Amino acid sequence: MNLNADHLTRYLKTVVEKIEEEKNYLSELDRKLGDGDHGVTMSIGFNAVNKKLDELTDEKKVKTVLTSAGMSFLDAVGSSVGPLYASGFIKAGNALGDKEELTDEDIFSLWTSFVDGVEHRSGAKVGDKTILDTLIPFRESLKETSDSDGIVERFSKAVKAGKSGMEETENMQSNIGRSSRLGERSIGTKDPGATSAYLIIQTFLSYIESL
Amino acid sequence: MKKLINNPDNVVEEMIEGYVKAHASSVKMLENKRSIVSTKPTIENKVGILIGGGSGHEPAFLGYIGEGMADGVAVGNIFASPPPSPILETTKAIDKGAGVVYLYGNYAGDVMNFGMAADLADMEGITVKSALTSDDVASAPLDEKEKRRGIAGEFFVFKTAGAAADKGYDIDGVVRIAELTNDNTRSMGVGLSPCYLPQTGEPSFELEDDEMELGLGHHGEPGIKKVPLGTADEVADELMTRIMDELAIEDEEVAVLVNGLGSTPQMDLYILFRRVEQILSEKGIKIYRSYVGDYITSLEMGGASITITKLNDELKELIDHPVDCPAFTQK
Numbered sequence: 318m319n320l321n322a323d324h325l326t327r328y329l330k331t332v333v334e335k336i337e338e339e340k341n342y343l344s345e346l347d348r349k350l351g352d353g354d355h356g357v358t359m360s361i362g363f364n365a366v367n368k369k370l371d372e373l374t375d376e377k378k379v380k381t382v383l384t385s386a387g388m389s390f391l392d393a394v395g396s397s398v399g400p401l402y403a404s405g406f407i408k409a410g411n412a413l414g415d416k417e418e419l420t421d422e423d424i425f426s427l428w429t430s431f432v433d434g435v436e437h438r439s440g441a442k443v444g445d446k447t448i449l450d451t452l453i454p455f456r457e458s459l460k461e462t463s464d465s466d467g468i469v470e471r472f473s474k475a476v477k478a479g480k481s482g483m484e485e486t487e488n489m490q491s492n493i494g495r496s497s498r499l500g501e502r503s504i505g506t507k508d509p510g511a512t513s514a515y516l517i518i519q520t521f522l523s524y525i526e527s528l
Numbered sequence: 529m530k531k532l533i534n535n536p537d538n539v540v541e542e543m544i545e546g547y548v549k550a551h552a553s554s555v556k557m558l559e560n561k562r563s564i565v566s567t568k569p570t571i572e573n574k575v576g577i578l579i580g581g582g583s584g585h586e587p588a589f590l591g592y593i594g595e596g597m598a599d600g601v602a603v604g605n606i607f608a609s610p611p612p613s614p615i616l617e618t619t620k621a622i623d624k625g626a627g628v629v630y631l632y633g634n635y636a637g638d639v640m641n642f643g644m645a646a647d648l649a650d651m652e653g654i655t656v657k658s659a660l661t662s663d664d665v666a667s668a669p670l671d672e673k674e675k676r677r678g679i680a681g682e683f684f685v686f687k688t689a690g691a692a693a694d695k696g697y698d699i700d701g702v703v704r705i706a707e708l709t710n711d712n713t714r715s716m717g718v719g720l721s722p723c724y725l726p727q728t729g730e731p732s733f734e735l736e737d738d739e740m741e742l743g744l745g746h747h748g749e750p751g752i753k754k755v756p757l758g759t760a761d762e763v764a765d766e767l768m769t770r771i772m773d774e775l776a777i778e779d780e781e782v783a784v785l786v787n788g789l790g791s792t793p794q795m796d797l798y799i800l801f802r803r804v805e806q807i808l809s810e811k812g813i814k815i816y817r818s819y820v821g822d823y824i825t826s827l828e829m830g831g832a833s834i835t836i837t838k839l840n841d842e843l844k845e846l847i848d849h850p851v852d853c854p855a856f857t858q859k
Contacts, residue, residue, distance in 0.1 A: 344728050352607045352747035357727045361605065395582075396608035397637030400644060438640060494636045495749055498667040498677060502750065 318468050318525065320419045322382045326370050328524045329386055333363040335520050336513065346509040350496040355509035358394050362402070365393030377417045383410035383427075397494060398510065401435050401448060408434025421468045425459055428475075428521075432456040443482070445492040446503065448510035455479035455518055469526055476515075476522045483507065483515040529724040529731075531828075536726035540583045540605055547590055551854040554594055558621060562614035565600040565621045566593040568852070575693040575702050576600065576622035579631050579686055580615060581638060582607040584723070585746060588682070588824040591855020597690035598631070598853075602645075606725060606827075607747040609637035615645035619654055627655035627699040631685055631706055633678025634662040657699055659706030661685050663715040663835065665770050666743025666752050679746050680787040681713040683823045684837045684847070691849030705846060709837060714771040715785075717833030718763055719744040719751060723790060723826050732829070742766070746789065746826040746833075760796065764803035767834045772811070775838050781816035782808065783847055785835040790825040792832050797821065800832055817847055823856075 336343075340356030347355035369389035376382055387406025391399040412430035413423060432452045441447040443454070458478035462471040486508035491497045496508075533539050541561060548557045548564060557564050579589045580602035590601045599622040604610035609632075619628050630646065632638045639660070646656040662673055663681025678685075689706040697705065719741035722731035725748075732748025733741060740758070744751030758766065775782075786801045788794070801820050808815060816839055839847065851858040 341728070344725075344730070348730060348732060349750075352725075352749050353728060353730060353732050354605075354607060354725055357725065358605070358608060391611050392613055393611075394608060395604045395611035395637065395641050397635075397640060399609075399611050399637070400640035495677070495745070495747070497675065498664075498745065498752075499750060500752065502753070 318421055318424070318528065320379075320424060321417055322376050322379050324528075325379055325382050326373070328521060329366060329370060329382075331524055332517055332520050333367045335516050336360055336363045339513075339516060343509050343513055346507055346512060349506040350491065350499065350503055350509065352495065355513065358396050358398055359513050362390040362394040362398065365389045378415055379417065379419060380410035380413045380415065383407070383413070398448075401438050404438035405431040405434040408437070421464060424468065425471075429456050429459060441493045444489060446486050446489040446496070446508045446511070447493055448508070448514045450486045450489070450508065451479045451483040451511040451514040451518070454482035469522075472522045472525060476518050479515055479518050483511040486511045529729040531724070531726060533726055539726050540603065543583065543586070544590070544603060547854070554854065558617050560614050560617050562603045562610060563600065563618040563621065564590055564593060564603065565618060566595075566598070568595050570595075570599070570624070571694070571696055572624070573626045574599075574624055575626045575697065575699050576619070576624060576628035577631060577686075577690050577693050577702070578602065578615070578618055578622060578628050580604070580610055580618070580642075581632055582609060582747070584827045585824050587822070587855030592686050592853050594851070594853030596694050596849055596851035596853070596858075597686050597856070609635065609641040612641050612645040612648060615642055616648045619645065619649045619656060620652065623654045627657065629689065629693070629699060629702045629706065630656060630658040631682070631689055632658070632660060633682055634660040635677060655699060657703045659685070659689065659703050659710065661710050663710065663713045664743075664745065665714050665774060666716050667745065670774055677745055679715050679717060680785055680824045680833045680835045681710070681715045681837070683785060683787070683819070684713055684783060684835065685709045687851070688843055688846040690851070691846040694849060695846075705842075709843060712775070712838040712843070713835060714774050715833050715835040716743055716767045716770050717746070717787075717789065717831060718742055718767070719789065719829060719831035720757070721791065721830030723748045723829040740831070744831070746824060748826055748829060760799040761803045764800050764807065764834065768804060768807045771834060771836050772807075775836060777811075777813055777838055780838045780840065781814045781844070783817045783819070783837040783839055784808070784815050785819040785823060787824060787833045787835065788822040789829040789831045789833070790822065791828045791830045794821065797832055800834065804834060816844055
């Protein structure tokens, strides 16, 4: 499969729609754990990304699309998801150099670097009840499969691993971030950050399935 | 939810617009519209004090820029840290060559955004140091103090560190004062009614008429537990027990802040203060200065927090230093 800047733009625009559909659900999860604004924040961030993408319609370098998306997300939201996603997008972009066409291997390196970027900025581990409970299992699954499995199959397995990670956050006690101050009261609700991270990777799978 | 707003998506911008117009003689907004700086003259080579955090805490943080407090503020979305770019712009505008100190509460988002801004400022040749506030005793056990969040105690950190900068302390001296104040400060609060985010219109938590949230934060996040609503004296006793357990006070005097969270009548706050004074007086502890009112709020949340800061002679002198800011003056 070959993906170019235009494909990435169309994928990101699908994320914008998905986040818009799910924003009330994300905020509802966050009301039980934090200040109740996760859906609002993600929506503000991806709307800024959407606006930026409309300015970049002639851009050929995938890296530029990704880093511009990351910076516009960051500038629109701040918060904790701002630096986390910006670091992910920038690291993903940097892994691609000046490429205009991405091969299967480039697509894996985009996503493993994306998770590396978020992980490096966050410092959270699996089990801390964060966005990384989705993203780390997703990345590890990508690394475990090989080219011969085919790209859609590999992402399908990885997204499934991310989904289990997200679902496990329901039974976790938060160890990091604002919700960690709730102690045991944080158990019983899925982590909103892990949930929106799942939407982002799941939307990528649906997108490549549709090609 | 009833609010006097126009469009929920524009509340922060419209508030800032109103604020800078209302205080046009002493503050100005920078081009990015999320950075506001004081226009009052200062001493030469003054260390810049930059404060900030999310919106929804008014009069914090934008109300505390002016003489004797902060020089500039970066304003985030509601309850969300500002991104690095307005922090960097404010830093550049307030640096007078002696460096800039970032004062903010210990929250993951603030740590990341202010940290990134500090790295960017460093690349531009501006020395930045940071001091975080972590005064909320309910937010983590004492042996994990690095996990605790900052609440109303931030006001005392702004007050003393701002005074130190105004008196000509160097950057390390300002940081030392901020850290000393934070180490000597403990707070805890209760919530009686939730706040409503303009964009969702939903209450931040749900409480029965006869319940309160004990130990809640100032973003509408739930507290450590729901307990039956107590009287003012019972609430003051509970909060003061947890606060005073951690402050080993011998013969020092203290500063007291009874802070309203947004929709609590001054009457209730003074009734709480009355009991705080009785408790301190019974222990033979003298109150050096008291502050009662809405200093750091959480939109229209109902409830209050109590903050106690143990003062040495240096902190007393700094807490006495005059202040002239749009939201706070002290002669």
